[in-house]
Amino acid sequence: MAGSVQRLWHKLFWPWAPASEREASEAIVRNLWLHWFPAKVSGRSMSWSYSFWLGTAAASLFVILTITGVMLMFFYVPSTERAYGSIKDLEYAVSFGRLLRNQHRWAAEGMVALAFIHMARVFFTGAYRGSRVLNWMVGVALLLGTLMLSFTGYLLPWDQLAYWAITVGTNIASQAPVLGSTMRYLLLGGNFVGQQTLLRFYVLHVFFLPAVIWIMFAYHMWRVRKDGGLAAIVPLRAMRQAEPKATPQSKSYSLFGLTPGTSVAVMSSMGLEERDQVASSPNLTRRMILVFLTVFNLTLLLAMLFNAPLEGPANPSVTPNPAKAPWYFVWLQELVSSTTVHLGSITLSGGLLGGILLPAILLAALIAWPFFDRSPANAEGVWFPRQRNRQNAVFAIVSVAIVILIIVGLYLRGPYWHLYWPWSPRPVLPRVL
Amino acid sequence: METDRRTILRWLGKGSVFAAFVAQIGAAARAFFPNVLYEPPTTFKLKPPQDYPQGYTFDSQHRLFVVRAAAKFHVISAVCTHLGCTVQWRGTEFDCPCHGSRFDANGKVLSGPAPSPLPWFEVTLSPDGLLEVDSAATVPEGSALTGPVEKA
Numbered sequence: 114m115a116g117s118v119q120r121l122w123h124k125l126f127w128p129w130a131p132a133s134e135r136e137a138s139e140a141i142v143r144n145l146w147l148h149w150f151p152a153k154v155s156g157r158s159m160s161w162s163y164s165f166w167l168g169t170a171a172a173s174l175f176v177i178l179t180i181t182g183v184m185l186m187f188f189y190v191p192s193t194e195r196a197y198g199s200i201k202d203l204e205y206a207v208s209f210g211r212l213l214r215n216q217h218r219w220a221a222e223g224m225v226a227l228a229f230i231h232m233a234r235v236f237f238t239g240a241y242r243g244s245r246v247l248n249w250m251v252g253v254a255l256l257l258g259t260l261m262l263s264f265t266g267y268l269l270p271w272d273q274l275a276y277w278a279i280t281v282g283t284n285i286a287s288q289a290p291v292l293g294s295t296m297r298y299l300l301l302g303g304n305f306v307g308q309q310t311l312l313r314f315y316v317l318h319v320f321f322l323p324a325v326i327w328i329m330f331a332y333h334m335w336r337v338r339k340d341g342g343l344a345a346i347v348p349l350r351a352m353r354q355a356e357p358k359a360t361p362q363s364k365s366y367s368l369f370g371l372t373p374g375t376s377v378a379v380m381s382s383m384g385l386e387e388r389d390q391v392a393s394s395p396n397l398t399r400r401m402i403l404v405f406l407t408v409f410n411l412t413l414l415l416a417m418l419f420n421a422p423l424e425g426p427a428n429p430s431v432t433p434n435p436a437k438a439p440w441y442f443v444w445l446q447e448l449v450s451s452t453t454v455h456l457g458s459i460t461l462s463g464g465l466l467g468g469i470l471l472p473a474i475l476l477a478a479l480i481a482w483p484f485f486d487r488s489p490a491n492a493e494g495v496w497f498p499r500q501r502n503r504q505n506a507v508f509a510i511v512s513v514a515i516v517i518l519i520i521v522g523l524y525l526r527g528p529y530w531h532l533y534w535p536w537s538p539r540p541v542l543p544r545v546l
Numbered sequence: 547m548e549t550d551r552r553t554i555l556r557w558l559g560k561g562s563v564f565a566a567f568v569a570q571i572g573a574a575a576r577a578f579f580p581n582v583l584y585e586p587p588t589t590f591k592l593k594p595p596q597d598y599p600q601g602y603t604f605d606s607q608h609r610l611f612v613v614r615a616a617a618k619f620h621v622i623s624a625v626c627t628h629l630g631c632t633v634q635w636r637g638t639e640f641d642c643p644c645h646g647s648r649f650d651a652n653g654k655v656l657s658g659p660a661p662s663p664l665p666w667f668e669v670t671l672s673p674d675g676l677l678e679v680d681s682a683a684t685v686p687e688g689s690a691l692t693g694p695v696e697k698a
Contacts, residue, residue, distance in 0.1 A: 277631060281644060284629040303583045430606035432631040434643035449629065450645035453659035463645070463659035464629050529634075530646030530658075 141394055150393040151338060155385055158343040159400060163238070163496075166404045167231035172330065173408040174224040179323060181217040189269065191315035193308050196271035197426045204423070215416035223412060225263055225441045228256045232479075236508050239486070239493045239501050240344035246483040248336040251329055253479050258326045260441065265318035267439060271311060276427035277436045279306050279314070285449065285468035306429070341383060347494035350384040434528050434542065443522030444515045445472065450530060475511070588682040594675050595619060595694040602635045610667065611635060612677065618690040621667040621679050622653050628660040640664060652687050663687070 126145055131137035138152035157163070188207055190199045203210035232252060235241055241249035264282065268275040283306070287297035302309025337343070363376035381390060424433065438446045448467030453460065482504075492498035497505060527533040528542055590608060598619070603612045609624045609632055624640075626633050631644035639656060640649040648656040653664030668683040671694045 277644065281629040281631065299578055302578075302580055303585055305585050307585070309580065430609055430632060432643050434634070436631060436644045446645065450659050453628070453661055460661040462628065462661040468629075529641040529643055529648075 137392060141392070144394075147394050147398070149334070150397055151342070152393060153381065153390040154393045154397045155342065155346050155349065155383065155389050156391060156396075157349050157389065158345045159397060160345060163345045164234060164343060166400070167227055167234050169401060169404045170408050171224055171227040171231055173405040174220045174227060174412070175326065175330065176405070177220045177409055177412055178217060178224065179327075181213055181220065182319065182323070184213055185217055186319055191269070191312055193271060193311050193427070196269060196311065200270045200272075200423060204420075211420065212413075212416050215419065215421045216412050218421035219415040219419070220412045221263055221266055222439075222441070223408075224259055228259045232256060233508065233512065236482075237501075237505055238344060238496055239488060239498065239504075241483050242344075242486060242493055244340045245336075245344065248333060248340060249483055250480055251333050251336065253476065255326060255329050255333060257476070258322060258329065262318065262322045262326065263439070263441060265314045265322060268311070268314045269318060270423055271427045273424040273427060273433050273436075274422070274439075276306060276429065277432055278438060278442075279310060281436075281438075281446075281449075283310075285464045288462055288464035289469050290465075344494035346383060346385060346389075348491070349389065351491065353380070353384060353386055353389070435526055435530050437522065437526065440519055440523055444518035447518040447522045448472075589678065589680045591672055591674075592677040592679060595671070595677055595691075598677075604635060608679065608681070610679065610681070611640075612669075615690075617693050619669055619677060619694065620690045621669045621677075623665045623667060623681070625664075626660055627662045627664060628658070633664070654687070 131140040141147040141150060141152045185203070188199055188203050188210060190196060200214070203214050205211075207213075235249065235252065264278070268279050279301075283297045283300050286300060287293045289296060298304065300310070300313065301307070302313050358378040360375040360378055363374050364371050365374060366372070380386060383390070437443060445468065448471055449463040450467075451463065452467035452471065453463040454466065455461075486504065488498070488500045488504065492500040521532075524535045525532050527539040533539055592605060592608070592612060595614075598612050598614045600614050600616070603614070604610075604624065605612060611622045611624055613620050613622060622640075624632050626642040626644065626647055628642065628645055628647050631642050633640040633642045633647070633649065638651060640651075640653065642648070642658065642660070645659050647658030647660035649660065649664050650656050653666065655661075655663055665684040666687055666689060668680045668685045668689075669691045670678045670680075671691065672678040675694075677691070677694075
């Protein structure tokens, strides 16, 4: 039985059984699925404690999101009248519909978190230098794309959160200099939040942004290989190059019998030795499947334990009090709340300063950072090298500041966006209309 | 360098194909700016003036407050000038639930991120005896429609 399954598998996907080490490598190159991977991979770059496989985990979440998202598309109606009802149907009328939506939601929030933590890992290990600068930028774009997918995604249920997030989000866009109001008109498909707006964000969410992310993700992975794999092997390669090469003994046949001599030392194209590397399949593929299954089961567990939030149906005349963005945007809400400045007669709105300029500066700093990195080459591919202490401190401080703003926004803000201690009672307000 | 007729024609040919391609992209992009909007008009009628009690009345359909002081009427927008949430009247001031802006009874900014006061809309009495508001026309603070109740 198992033998016939294997024969069928080989017939379909692997028509050529390898007979030697070399042939095994070639077999990987010739396999439809495995040709994505290098034939050989270093044990060092597969280390759990170096990368924590964060990128793979984020990519696994994206696969889960694509599959659950396509399934949700069969039930969701992108109409302002029926969107909210179709979400309620998913929750109460569709078998396992709630589970599906929950898993999509938690996978999405997980992807935002993991994409950021993955970026932090790359930063703290100094793995964005040299030829990897371009891939670092692609990574920043992927993080931005992930945030845009999240934003367009939580608008679709057309609940109160969705409606007021679109209202605030597009008003922030309208504060941009010169093109602001055009951008708002384009995003809304008019001057008011309505059916056109929902349809635009729907198409962005289910086709445009995922397509862009898939293409960028493919490029991201291709560049990892073209840049010589993970930066984890940089210290190992330096060590190998510094080692005196033992030239292996060889024997050749001459007229007078065996003649002892020496042969050349063989290094792989990665600058590593044979003993540093193993075949990608099954060593890399097995770990990948393990990461995917772990991530899948975690999201499923979360989906079973916690329900995705859904507020009341969109009501254009009443703003929830307080109206809070999801955690990954609430730090921006804190910024726009407190960055309106008055310079004489000129007033700069928080929408422009905290909603556009400050995030743009953060983004520009991320993109430009590698060009100002002057740390030595041996600070690459290791965690928290002493030579990068100051750089890592800057990254950590900015990250902690963002986390503090998130905590303030989530737990300390009460009605009318006033500050309260988590334990102090919030006023119970009559619905003043 | 001498350019012969053949080269010029070749570049004209290639150029026109490329120009057509770019124009197509432009046309596709233009489609995303709607020409016809199915949006409510900016001028609309409210209830007759005598239906409004003294003080502040919220009109949830049009997101504005009708303010009546004796026989004087004015209309203040309920849309926060910061990022567009609906402000709430709290007896003495307007407060915004999104980012904490506060406005006084006349819409002037007390505190918070709002960059400008809540606008006052032009309000008139329509021939059929209803309050009529033009939300595209703002009037200075202190303007008011006087005396429609006595007339009615």
